Amino acid sequence: MRVAIIGAGISGLALAYYLQKLGVRYDLFESEPEVGGLIKSAKKGAYQLELGPHSLHMNEELQELLQELKLEDEIIRPATKTQDRYIKKDGSYHRLPASPRKLILDSFFHWRTKLQITQEANIPAQEVPEETVSNFFRRRFGQEVVDYLVDPLVAGHFAGDPEKLLLEKTFPHLKELERAHGSVLRGLDLEQELPQKPVFSLLQGLQTLPNAIASKLISLHVDHKVEMIHRAKGKYLLSIEHDVEGLADEEFDAVVIALPAHAAAELLDFTTPGLAAALHNVNYVPMAVVQTAYRKHSVGFPLDGLGALHPQKEQPFSMGTFWSSSSFPRICPDDEVLFTSFVGGGAAAENACLPEAEVLLRVHEELKENYAISANLPVFQHLHHWPQALPQADMFITDVHQLAQLMEQEQLYACANWISGPAVPDCVRYAKQLAQKIYSQRASLQ
Structure with missing residues (x-):
């Protein structure tokens, strides 16, 4: 054969x-x-850049593969104490609660939304042909959950628009929970809690x-x-x-x-x-990956976590920013902070197609506002454009x-x-x- x-x-x-x-x-x-396709790393002076995925989630197959390739010593884990992610809401960053139960207790959502979340188990299951991700979450949890949780998470994982992506092709497990238990939250409560998949990178780049x-x-x-x-x-x-x-x-x-x-x-x-x-x-979406570095002393925001996601409701320029050097400090000089911003995707494809100088400037202006940066200009910036980044x-x-x-x-x-x-x-x-x-x-x- x-x-x-x-x-x-x-x-x-x-x-x-x-x-x-x-x-x-x-x-x-x-x-x-x-x-390597979309997995592309580059060394630019003192900076180790990821031009595609910024990090990977470990699973059983990857762990086995890395061992067989004798790359265990190359693995680097996030240096931050937490793997928290933040979401921008009403102009400020809020730590994303780690579980549905914490979402109910946290102040992230309006009390009406939290009430709807508690009543999700009472909503009858439905079979909606070619149901989109947004429609599924809207009918079970409400519009605010779509706007401030689903939208940024779908953009971060699929670079996609939840109003267009199909639930069965993106989150089939959630649909199975609705079918089997009549409720997503009831199904999650009955399942054994799975450990969080650790994030990692490689010493010389992915x-x-x-x-x-x-x-x-x-x-x-x-x-x-x-x-x-x-x-x-x-x-x-x-x-x-x-x-x-x-x-x-x-x-x-x-x-x-x-x-x-x-x-x-x-x-x-x-x-x-x-x-x-x-x-x-x-359909493929275009994306620009932008790395921006500043001196540490000019950044006035505590970068304790992996990064932040930007709901379209907040009218951002980028889909979100990975706090690269907080997780993997060796990728830039010790006295600097390196951000990786992702521009474009399914809901704002036109942003990735702007002239490079405009993309770089607008990313800098957004970072300056979001992270209380006092510097007028970054010490380093780099852009890589993917005209057809990810399939939808x-x-x-x-x-x-x-x-x-x-x-x-x-x-x-x-x-x-x-x-x-x-x-x-x-x-x-x-x-x-x-x-x-x-x-x-x-x-x-x-």
Whole structure:
């Protein structure tokens, strides 16, 4: 059995790694000279910058992978005593309560909202086709919960607009609680409380992870752009740009697409036009990642926690800011503070598309106001623009998922964040499960 994997972001890399462990022959093709996709780190003078994800949540698969790659000594945990996050409300930052029960006791919400939260168990369960995240929380908890809790959390995790994202594709567990118990809060009370997943980074930047996986792979081909996929007599052939090894002459039993949806659509236009058409409809949001540094003495706000999120109700410029150097102090000079701000996303995409100088200035002005910064200018600023940052699990994603599942009967698979979910741990878990699925089918494809 031989498998072609197209795309060496974290999903394609992890899949190749797990197939290699299982003894399945594969070839991993990447059109760029560098692997890692959205996981990108950069060293700019004294600053260690994350241009994609600013940190990762540990899960079982990631922990195992880091151990196997011998990266345990590279792991750095947040230096802050707490992993608290803050939300801006009425112009000020408020610590986000850690549980539904604390939300009821805290002064964060108006008393009418807290009363509605206490009565959530009395609201009948409903089956709403293609229900959005906002609609689900609005009918069960009220508009203030949508505005000041759901909106910023969805923006922080998915860079998305909760008025458009589907509940079943983003928070399916909450829908299952409503179905099983008639109430989200009753269901949460009956479940065993899960420990909080710890946040971490890596000493030389998160790009260490994809680079470490790539170093273990025996059949990785960078600078190899796959231009077309052909299927004949139950086998797949690839048209490959710069094919010096003659890999276009090889037959593959299965193909895995590990590309962004728009790139996958162009590649599949000829092979599977139905899936390609659905992939063309997948919405991506633009995002700008802005790092800004100031001298410590000029920052008048206690940065005790991971960062702050900005509800659209507050009319912010950025979706939120990660207090990078509070969590990982080694990433900038000792006498400085480094912030990472995220601009754009589903609800304010136009902000990410402004001229770079304007984005940098407006981020500085927002930081100055939010954190009582006395400096007129930052000592350092850097911007990285992602024109198509993250796929959105909106009404168009359902067809994509259904068609992708059907194509597995033809040994054409998908392994990308538009099917696994946007978080890196989800991508790694999905890749491991897919490797097992492909391995289990090897006998029928010999």
